[in-house]
Amino acid sequence: xxxxxxxxxxxxxxxxxxxxxxxxxxxxxxxxxxxxxxxxxxxxxxxxxxxxxxxxxxxxxxxxxxxxxxxxxxxxxxxxxxxxxxxxxxxxxxxxxxxxxxxxxxxxxxxxxxxxxxxxxxxxxxxxxxxxxxxxxxxxxxxxxxxxxxxxxxxxxxxxxxxxxxxxxxxxxxxxxxxxxxxxxxxxxxxxxxxxxxxxxxxxxxxxxxxxxxxxxxxxxxxxxxxxxxxxxxxxxxxxxxxxxxxxxxxxxxxxxxxxxxxxxxxxxxxxxxxxxxxxxxxxxxxxxxxxxxxxxxxxxxxxxxxxxxxxxxxxxxxxxxxxxxxxxxxxxxxxxxxx
Amino acid sequence: xxxxxxxxxxxxxxxxxxxxxxxxxxxxxxxxxxxxxxxxxxxxxxxxxxxxxxxxxxxxxxxxxxxxxxxxxxxxxxxxxxxxxxxxxxxxxxxxxxxxxxxxxxxxxxxxxxxxxxxxxxxxxxxxxxxxxxxxxxxxxxxxxxxxxxxxxxxxxxxxxxxxxxxxxxxxxxxxxxxxxxxxxxxxxxxxxxxxxxxxxxxxxxxxxxxxxxxxxxxxxxxxxxxxxxxxxxxxxxxxxxxxxxxxxxxxxxxxxxxxxxxxxxxxxxxxxxxxxxxxxxxxxxxxxxxxxxxxxxxxxxxxxxxxxxxxxxxxxxxxxxxxxxxxxxxxxxxxxxxxxxxxxxxxxxxxxxxxxxxxxxxxxxxxxxxxxxxxxxxxxxxxxx
Ligand SMILES: Cc1ncc(C[n+]2csc(CCOP(=O)(O)OP(=O)(O)O)c2C)c(N)n1
Numbered sequence: 001x002x003x004x005x006x007x008x009x010x011x012x013x014x015x016x017x018x019x020x021x022x023x024x025x026x027x028x029x030x031x032x033x034x035x036x037x038x039x040x041x042x043x044x045x046x047x048x049x050x051x052x053x054x055x056x057x058x059x060x061x062x063x064x065x066x067x068x069x070x071x072x073x074x075x076x077x078x079x080x081x082x083x084x085x086x087x088x089x090x091x092x093x094x095x096x097x098x099x100x101x102x103x104x105x106x107x108x109x110x111x112x113x114x115x116x117x118x119x120x121x122x123x124x125x126x127x128x129x130x131x132x133x134x135x136x137x138x139x140x141x142x143x144x145x146x147x148x149x150x151x152x153x154x155x156x157x158x159x160x161x162x163x164x165x166x167x168x169x170x171x172x173x174x175x176x177x178x179x180x181x182x183x184x185x186x187x188x189x190x191x192x193x194x195x196x197x198x199x200x201x202x203x204x205x206x207x208x209x210x211x212x213x214x215x216x217x218x219x220x221x222x223x224x225x226x227x228x229x230x231x232x233x234x235x236x237x238x239x240x241x242x243x244x245x246x247x248x249x250x251x252x253x254x255x256x257x258x259x260x261x262x263x264x265x266x267x268x269x270x271x272x273x274x275x276x277x278x279x280x281x282x283x284x285x286x287x288x289x290x291x292x293x294x295x296x297x298x299x300x301x302x303x304x305x306x307x308x309x310x311x312x313x314x315x316x317x318x319x320x321x322x323x324x325x326x327x328x329x330x331x332x333x334x335x336x337x338x339x340x
Numbered sequence: 341x342x343x344x345x346x347x348x349x350x351x352x353x354x355x356x357x358x359x360x361x362x363x364x365x366x367x368x369x370x371x372x373x374x375x376x377x378x379x380x381x382x383x384x385x386x387x388x389x390x391x392x393x394x395x396x397x398x399x400x401x402x403x404x405x406x407x408x409x410x411x412x413x414x415x416x417x418x419x420x421x422x423x424x425x426x427x428x429x430x431x432x433x434x435x436x437x438x439x440x441x442x443x444x445x446x447x448x449x450x451x452x453x454x455x456x457x458x459x460x461x462x463x464x465x466x467x468x469x470x471x472x473x474x475x476x477x478x479x480x481x482x483x484x485x486x487x488x489x490x491x492x493x494x495x496x497x498x499x500x501x502x503x504x505x506x507x508x509x510x511x512x513x514x515x516x517x518x519x520x521x522x523x524x525x526x527x528x529x530x531x532x533x534x535x536x537x538x539x540x541x542x543x544x545x546x547x548x549x550x551x552x553x554x555x556x557x558x559x560x561x562x563x564x565x566x567x568x569x570x571x572x573x574x575x576x577x578x579x580x581x582x583x584x585x586x587x588x589x590x591x592x593x594x595x596x597x598x599x600x601x602x603x604x605x606x607x608x609x610x611x612x613x614x615x616x617x618x619x620x621x622x623x624x625x626x627x628x629x630x631x632x633x634x635x636x637x638x639x640x641x642x643x644x645x646x647x648x649x650x651x652x653x654x655x656x657x658x659x660x661x662x663x664x665x666x667x668x669x670x671x672x673x674x675x676x677x678x679x680x681x682x683x684x685x686x687x688x689x690x691x692x693x694x695x696x697x698x699x700x701x702x703x704x705x706x707x708x709x710x711x712x713x714x715x716x717x718x719x720x721x722x723x724x725x726x
Contacts, residue, residue: 047629048552071522071558072488072550100487103524136724138417138468140446142486193725229725281701310705312694317417318468321721322687322709328720329712 015197020190023165023198024054024130027172028092030202032062035090038176041068042077042094051096052132052191078104081127082111090176091127098133098185099142105150112181113156128175132188133161134226134277135324138317145314146225146277149284151183152255158207159255161185163228165196167252170205178207185254187226210258212265216245219338220265222288223275224251227325231275234330244338254284262288263295270301271337275325280308302340307333366563367613368589369579373641375649383584384591385434387656393434393583394647394657399669400426400450401644403459406673407449407466411622415681416466420447424617425547427583427643429515430454432543432612435590436513441480443495443514445488447545451515452481459676464683471683489520492529492542496607499538499597511539511597513590519550521567522558533607534571539597541590542609545580547616552629565611573607580614581641584650614638687713687721 018026032038040055040062046069049056059067070077074095081091095101101108108129115125135144151159158180162168168186175182213228214235223231228250235246247265251257266272272292274285285306292304307325315323370381377383383390404423410416422429425447433454436442442455449462456479465472465484473483485491495514502510520526521544533540544564548555561567568575574596578589593608600606615638619626626632651657691698691706698706713721 043550044552046552049628051551051623069553069557072519072553073522073524075524076522102487140418140486141484189724226724233726280705310690310709311699311702312690312705315690316465316468316470316472318685319687319690320468321723322713323690324724326721326724327726328716329709332712 014200016200017195018165018169018198019192019195020162020165020168020187021052021054021192023169023196024172024186025056025058026198026200027169027176028055028058029061030169031173031176032058032066034202035176037088038090038092039066039068039084040092040094041070041081041084043070043072043096045069045094050094052188054130054132054186054191055094074100074102074104075107078107078112078129081129082107082115082125085125085127086115086123092176093127093129095129095131097139097143097145098131098147099145101129101131104129108151108157108181108183109154113154116180117156124179125181126179128172128178128182128184130184130186132191133185134187134189135314135320136189136226138320141316144320146185146309148183148185148254149278149282149287152284152287156180157255158182158253159185160207160253161187161225162252163187163190163213163225163250165194166198167205167211167250169198170203171207171252173202174204174207177204182207185225189226190229193229205252207253208256208258209252210261211250211252212247212261213250214246214248216247216269218245218269219271219273219334220247220249220269221273221275221330221334222249222251222262222285224254225277227275227277230325230327231330233327234334237327238331238334242335244334246334257288257291259291259295262291266292266296267299270299271340273305273307273330273333273337275307275330275333277309277324279311280306281311283308302337305333305337367577367579368585369582370585370588371582371646371650373646375646375653377650384588385584387654389434390584390647391651391656393430393587394644394651395665395669396430396450396454397426397583397644397647398665399672400430400453402669403449403453403462403673406677407463408618408622410466410677416463417468418621418623419466420621421616421618422447422449424638424642425545425580425614426450427647428543428545428580428586428612428614431583431586432513432515432590432610434587435594437510437594439480439510440594441482441495441498441510441512443482443491443498443512444484445491445515445517445520446484446486447517448484448515452484455479455481457481459672460679463676463680467680467683469683469685470689472680489516489523489525489529492516492520492526493532494529495542496529496533496536496538496540499533499540499607500536503536503538508539508598511541511594513541513543513594515543515545517550518544518546518548518555518558518564519553520544521564522550530568530571530573530607530609534573534605537606539606541593541597541607543590544609544611545614546611547614549616549620549626549630551620551624552626554630563611565609568609571607571609573605573609575609575611577611577613579641580612581638581643581646583643583647586610586612
């Protein structure tokens with residue numbers, strides 16, 4: 001698996017080999033040590049350390065007043081987090097799965113996103129809503145959602161989706177320190193898929209900056225989260241088999257988008273494919289494609305391809321492998337852009 | 341609560357001397373811990389029915405063990421065990437009339453089975469095929485609800501809908517967990533049920549835990565049943581490890597839902613006090629958050645054992661019959677596994693039933709996938725990170 005090209009992190013020189021989920025725990029712990037106003041809350045985040053162990057050890061380290069097991073109520077968790085933020089704390093609510101965020105949707109879009117504008121800048125809502133998202137882990141119904149577009153569509157929210165352990169920690173740190181509400185989506189398919197050197201101590205990966213995971217001059221692929229891996233696999237394969245060099249851009253922040261990096265890459269290649277797990281219709285791919293056309297139409301050599309989940313609910317696990325974009329589907333999509 | 345005419349409800353009077361005892365304070369029960377009928381009570385079920393109920397509970401337990409083992413072998417995915425809770429599940433479904441509806445969560449495998457869902461269907465869903473959610477014609481069971489508490493307003497609404505249409509012969513029974521009582525949907529559903537006085541019965545399976553969060557961290561209410569009061573409906577606590585008591589209480593709630601006498605309100609919230617012996621699901625490790633010695637205390641009141649003792653004591657069961665039952669259920673579950681495992685993956689299923697008529701766009705997406713399957717073979721679709 002390609003996990004290289006992670007050299008954009010300032011570091012104190014020390015690193016440790018962590019999985020993505022361990023990097024998140026490390027990021028939480030590092031920031032909580034630095035800033036006493038941070039509190040983590042959610043279902044099973046305390047004694048149990050989170051159902052994915054993302055908050056493992058934090059309860060022991062910081063106690064039950066800062067790592068809080070709440071009743072099972074997403075609207076209550078996010079709604080109370082808004083109040084906590086208004087009181088001057090920095091809450092980090094965990095949604096157990098993205099598919100269970102909908103009860104909190106009202107609080108997020110009606111309030112978290114608008115407190116700044118509604119109060120004319122007088123109040124803000126500094127919080128990071130963490131949620132594991134995406135498919136591929138043979139989970140039951142509603143456990144494999146990737147509906148990032150819902151949140152990207154809402155002005156006032158920032159949306160982040162890391163694809164590597166080092167990014168996960170750096171982006172989480174930046175999100176925690178960001179004065180606006182951030183939806184931090186964790187690609188659970190790659191929570192434990194690989195380890196990587198992650199700098200110890202605090203560092204930020206700035207929000208709103210994409211990362212070029214692989215350079216290439218023939219075609220640009222835009223993706224994020226767990227789909228970065230199959231996109232890199234497809235790119236390597238096309239390079240080996242056909243000599244096609246694909247530039248793979250990991251967007252990392254979905255709102256705000258790094259328009260400059262998106263457009264610059266396209267100006268170089270003139271061809272693009274966008275890969276996401278979410279259904280195609282009105283997915284984020286549509287937005288990215290339009291940005292490219294608005295900003296770089298004259299560079300365009302071929303129709304922009306979207307390789308995405310289907311416009312159907314994620315199937316139960318026996319068929320989810322057919323639903324998620326696979327390396328072969330990505331390859332075909334890239335070829336469609338190249339061979340046009 | 342007034343129960344069936346011939347029944348004299350017995351409220352156990354146990355002095356609380358531990359958490360577990362206090363959970364059993366003021367619960368309705370019929371069988372004592374050893375399975376003796378408490379004096380002056382009527383289980384409200386014929387001997388044959390009690391024996392049949394026993395067989396279903398035994399089957400449920402065996403199914404549970406087999407499902408856990410299939411999960412460990414990687415043959416099915418995440419499974420939510422029900423051991424310790426089967427007595428209550430089976431008994432609540434025994435209380436239903438055929439035309440009544442059942443709204444289950446992801447844990448009510450036995451409740452669904454008793455109300456008409458076949459065993460292979462239960463397993464087909466666990467094997468990862470949505471076909472398993474299909475409910476046979478005439479069986480009034482909704483597919484499992486995974487998002488917590490979302491079924492509560494639906495059940496209320498269906499009950500409301502039937503009364504609006506003058507179909508007074510049916511009630512709706514909705515299962516939920518203790519954790520579910522924290523969600524807004526629970527409160528909204530029960531509030532509506534009270535306001536519109538609909539024929540609905542809400543069964544809260546208080547198994548003491550919502551994953552790692554214990555009941556007392558879920559609500560500061562002393563009991564869950566008492567929440568009913570704030571919605572103007574009836575609430576009752578029943579010993580959920582006493583299948584006969586659960587039957588009597590649920591049957592009475594169903595009766596009242598359909599035929600309230602003067603001054604009676606239709607909806608009931610039943611708090612079925614029980615314990616989740618095992619893990620929340622096969623992906624969970626309860627040793628991280630709870631003392632396993634507690635489970636042993638609850639096991640002393642095991643529903644299967646208690647009913648079994650009762651049946652032996654009353655001469656309805658002997659060892660020969662028990663062996664016969666055991667053989668029968670093992671055979672049934674084995675056959676169900678075989679049947680379910682013969683179901684084949686049909687990727688087209690992803691695109692089916694999204695709309696009644698598949699839109700062109702979706703059809704095109706399916707055609708595209710099928711082209712790629714032909715070109716690359718099914719192996720290319722097994723995992724994403726390869
Ligand atoms: C809306 C929602 N939030 C979170 C979850 C994740 N989750 C699944 S089961 C569960 C605990 C449920 O506890 P309870 O209602 O007591 O039922 P039990 O599983 O104990 O039967 C949680 C938090 C979910 N399924 N739905």
